[in-house]
Amino acid sequence: MTSVLGDLSIALTEEQGMLLDVARGFVADKAPIDAVRAQLETASGFDASVWQEMVELGWTGIALPESVGGSAMGVGSVVPVVESLGAGLLGTPLINTTLAGQLLLRAGGASVEPWLQRITEGEIATVALLDSGDWGATNTALDLTADGVLNGRKLMVGDATVADIFVVVCQQDGQPALAVVERSALSDGAVKANTLIDLTKRSGNVDFSGVTAVFSCCGDTVVSALRDFHLLGAMLVAAEAAGSAARCLDGIVDYLKTRKQFGKLIGSYQALKHPTVDIYCGMEDARSFVYHAATHVTDDSLSLDAELACRMAKAQASDVMSYAGDRSVQFHGGIGFTWDCDSTLFIRRAQWTAQAFGDPAHHRKHLGRLLLSD
Amino acid sequence: MAESDVALKKFQSEVRQWMQENVPADPGFLLPLSFLEVGTEQQLDFLRAWQHKVWQAGYLGMHWPSEFGGQGADPAYQAIVDRELQRVNAPILFNTIGLNWVGPLLLDIGSKESQAKYVKGILSGDEIWCQGFSEPDHGSDLGSVQTRAVRDGDEFVINGSKIWTTLGNFADHMILLARTNTETERKYDGLSFFLAPMKIAGVDAHPIRKVTGEYGFNQVFFTDARIPAATLMREEGQGWSVAMKTLEYERGVSAGQASAHWMVSIQIDDMVDQLRGYQRDGEALLNDPIVRDDTVKLIMEAKASALARSRMRIGPLTSDYPMGLPLSSKYRWTEYARRMKLFTAAMQGGHSALYVGDEDAYQGGFWQRAYFSNFGATIGGGTTEVQANIIAEHVLGLPK
Numbered sequence: 004m005t006s007v008l009g010d011l012s013i014a015l016t017e018e019q020g021m022l023l024d025v026a027r028g029f030v031a032d033k034a035p036i037d038a039v040r041a042q043l044e045t046a047s048g049f050d051a052s053v054w055q056e057m058v059e060l061g062w063t064g065i066a067l068p069e070s071v072g073g074s075a076m077g078v079g080s081v082v083p084v085v086e087s088l089g090a091g092l093l094g095t096p097l098i099n100t101t102l103a104g105q106l107l108l109r110a111g112g113a114s115v116e117p118w119l120q121r122i123t124e125g126e127i128a129t130v131a132l133l134d135s136g137d138w139g140a141t142n143t144a145l146d147l148t149a150d151g152v153l154n155g156r157k158l159m160v161g162d163a164t165v166a167d168i169f170v171v172v173c174q175q176d177g178q179p180a181l182a183v184v185e186r187s188a189l190s191d192g193a194v195k196a197n198t199l200i201d202l203t204k205r206s207g208n209v210d211f212s213g214v215t216a217v218f219s220c221c222g223d224t225v226v227s228a229l230r231d232f233h234l235l236g237a238m239l240v241a242a243e244a245a246g247s248a249a250r251c252l253d254g255i256v257d258y259l260k261t262r263k264q265f266g267k268l269i270g271s272y273q274a275l276k277h278p279t280v281d282i283y284c285g286m287e288d289a290r291s292f293v294y295h296a297a298t299h300v301t302d303d304s305l306s307l308d309a310e311l312a313c314r315m316a317k318a319q320a321s322d323v324m325s326y327a328g329d330r331s332v333q334f335h336g337g338i339g340f341t342w343d344c345d346s347t348l349f350i351r352r353a354q355w356t357a358q359a360f361g362d363p364a365h366h367r368k369h370l371g372r373l374l375l376s377d
Numbered sequence: 378m379a380e381s382d383v384a385l386k387k388f389q390s391e392v393r394q395w396m397q398e399n400v401p402a403d404p405g406f407l408l409p410l411s412f413l414e415v416g417t418e419q420q421l422d423f424l425r426a427w428q429h430k431v432w433q434a435g436y437l438g439m440h441w442p443s444e445f446g447g448q449g450a451d452p453a454y455q456a457i458v459d460r461e462l463q464r465v466n467a468p469i470l471f472n473t474i475g476l477n478w479v480g481p482l483l484l485d486i487g488s489k490e491s492q493a494k495y496v497k498g499i500l501s502g503d504e505i506w507c508q509g510f511s512e513p514d515h516g517s518d519l520g521s522v523q524t525r526a527v528r529d530g531d532e533f534v535i536n537g538s539k540i541w542t543t544l545g546n547f548a549d550h551m552i553l554l555a556r557t558n559t560e561t562e563r564k565y566d567g568l569s570f571f572l573a574p575m576k577i578a579g580v581d582a583h584p585i586r587k588v589t590g591e592y593g594f595n596q597v598f599f600t601d602a603r604i605p606a607a608t609l610m611r612e613e614g615q616g617w618s619v620a621m622k623t624l625e626y627e628r629g630v631s632a633g634q635a636s637a638h639w640m641v642s643i644q645i646d647d648m649v650d651q652l653r654g655y656q657r658d659g660e661a662l663l664n665d666p667i668v669r670d671d672t673v674k675l676i677m678e679a680k681a682s683a684l685a686r687s688r689m690r691i692g693p694l695t696s697d698y699p700m701g702l703p704l705s706s707k708y709r710w711t712e713y714a715r716r717m718k719l720f721t722a723a724m725q726g727g728h729s730a731l732y733v734g735d736e737d738a739y740q741g742g743f744w745q746r747a748y749f750s751n752f753g754a755t756i757g758g759g760t761t762e763v764q765a766n767i768i769a770e771h772v773l774g775l776p777k
Contacts, residue, residue, distance in 0.1 A: 006644070006645075006646050007645060007646055007649050007676050008645060008646075008676070008679060008680050008683060009680075011680070011683045011684055011686075011687055012687055013684060013687040013688050013691060013694070014691075015691050015693060015694060020693040023693055024693070249697070252773075256773050256774065256775065259775055259776075260774065260775060260776065268776045270769075270775040270776045271775070271776045271777060273762070273765070273766065276765065276766065276769040276775055277762070277765045277769070279769060279773065279775065280705075280708070280765045280768045280769050280773070283698075283701070283705070283768065283772065283773060284705050284708070284709055284768075287685065287698075287701060287702060287705070288677075288678075288681035288684075288685070288709075290688070290694065291681055291684035291685050291687075291688050292677075292680075292681065292684065294688065294691075294694060295684050295687075315677050315680065318677065319677060319681065364670065367669075367670050367673040367674065367677075368666070368669075368670070370673045370676070370677075371666075371669035371670065371672070371673050374649075374673065374676060375649070375653075375663050375669055375672060375673070377653075
């Protein structure tokens with residue numbers, strides 16, 4: 004009899020341990036909170052020189068093959084980097100670019116190497132997925148003609164205003180398909196930036212009507228690649244959220260250790276202490292699921308253990324991030340309610356995180372299907 | 378010393394074979410769910426004979442020194458035995474306070490004499506141990522214990538009362554935390570730690586009935602009970618540090634326990650198996666999306682606890698809060714277990730109301746009893762609320 008718990012292993016390779024070290028140092032160095040705040044109202048949301056340094060560190064090629072200049076360490080090795088970026092609230096296009104690379108790699112084979120090469124070299128890529136706010140939708144109205152011309156629009160395309168390469172999820176004669184679109188093919192008004200709740204993130208609605216794709220593919224490999232893409236997106240957003248939740252907890256703990264009311268440090272009150280402990284435990288659980296997922300994702304079609312891990316990671320990390328952000332505002336009292344308090348950044352990150360790649364209830368619904376069906 | 382997989386594999390099949398031949402059949406009377414509920418002589422005799430048998434086979438305290446009844450083996454061997462005991466739902470190894478708290482404590486910081494005198498009897502089950510820490514007015518606040526120990530020549534005279542004393546009515550010895558000095562500046566410095574005999578004049582154990590309807594706890598009264606001064610562990614006034622060391626073993630923060638098989642294993646799969654058979658509104662209970670969501674949440678909690686144990690071994694993934702995972706494991710695990718058992722009982726419709734003894738109760742009322750019984754885990758060894766304070770103060774560094 005097999006257990007519903009499935010596999011319980013977590014492994015961290017030496018390279019992943021080093022990536023974690025380097026990424027934490029990088030974020031401490033490049034993303035003090037003032038630097039993060041300086042980007043909140045810029046168009047791109049990130050500092051181009053910081054992005055360039057990330058490219059030079061090889062982070063855009065971590066999970067891409069050596070034939071395109073990558074280091075072929077597997078997408079699990081992106082986790083320690085993204086977790087560290089999350090801890091710094093450092094908004095960069097790394098998650099979107101990594102996921103676009105994964106979707107292309109898994110669906111396109113050798114013919115997509117030119118784009119993968121450009122991704123490794125630092126061009127920004129993104130996936131245009133959503134027709135609506137439904138992350139669980141399995142079809143799209145965006146049509147690809149036999150001549151390779153797209154017709155339709157997508158919502159909330161990550162980093163759309165700065166992306167060089169768009170991987171567009173579309174359909175051709177009712178079959179799921181992918182199309183690659185160059186930035187240069189889009190007209191000036193095609194991208195309309197969203198006003199996002201998380202000020203460190205950027206996305207936009209993109210109208211692809213009349214645009215000709217430079218590459219397309221369809222069939223079973225696309226279906227399988229899209230499934231993996233959804234799960235890897237959940238894993239990476241979860242990794243980022245685990246990092247953000249840990250940093251949010253640090254802020255709460257610092258405040259509870261220094262703020263006095265009624266002559267006592269407020270951290271001595273159990274009404275604040277115990278929820279803080281629950282944030283801590285929830286954050287540790289999120290990290291366990293995230294690194295468990297990182298242990299199981301491979302370049303092949305994702306296993307059942309990997310799927311369970313990615314979904315649990317996302318459900319747990321969003322839940323704890325929501326709780327942490329919410330309590331951070333509350334526990335900081337009046338100051339927590341202000342724009343200048345960093346709790347603002349965390350509660351906004353929490354709201355963005357909750358929906359991205361499916362909210363917790365969405366993932367638990369699918370976990371129920373996987374674990375509890377007859 | 379890493380053991381080869383081949384040797385461990387071979388050992389596992391040997392253990393499986395032994396279990397098949399030696400695990401006793403259902404005795405026809407209710408067995409306790411854990412060492413906290415041994416209430417009758419009948420249960421005691423049965424469990425003592427079983428523990429003796431396991432020890433004689435060489436399967437208990439395998440990693441303890443052979444001069445004290447162990448095998449001097451790698452802990453991996455005991456872990457295999459424990460897993461197999463759980464797998465076949467073998468009766469528990471009941472002398473837990475001795476096996477998992479006192480034994481490791483003595484082997485760690487006990488004198489040579491105390492090791493020679495006590496350790497073997499713990500393993501064989503010949504000598505039962507209980508713990509005298511909590512008092513009627515001082516449960517979680519252990520530093521305030523009032524039971525007095527007054528030196529009189531080469532004896533101490535004990536007066537006072539201990540409560541929630543598991544196995545107290547059967548025990549031969551008690552690890553006793555008592556106050557030898559009432560004048561110290563810090564209350565902790567007036568405490569001393571004894572390996573006290575129980576079967577002497579002036580010691581009376583009164584069984585306490587629990588919410589489950591069963592026994593296991595006692596209140597122990599000391600009335601001018603005289604114990605040898607040689608039973609003092611370390612020096613007078615050093616009892617607090619010994620008690621804290623004991624709690625490390627009790628809470629599983631330190632390793633060295635003789636066996637992990639001290640309770641009937643109730644796993645998430647047992648819950649799921651049950652839920653699959655239940656009905657609601659004329660169809661399978663698990664068709665209800667809200668029940669499915671709650672079920673998945675519990676599965677995730679169980680998995681997160683198990684994953685925490687895997688992650689504990691990975692340095693770079695524990696460096697932020699080095700003691701965080703072990704110090705929070707009781708807090709998360711016991712609360713999860715309580716809710717899991719409550720949930721299973723609550724999903725039985727009308728059968729939720731039936732208790733042990735009713736012939737229509739599902740699994741003989743197992744889940745209702747297990748839920749009640751689980752409070753032993755969320756209260757004993759420091760309540761959930763005290764655990765939260767410990768995590769807040771020792772892991773997160775929040776003020777007292």
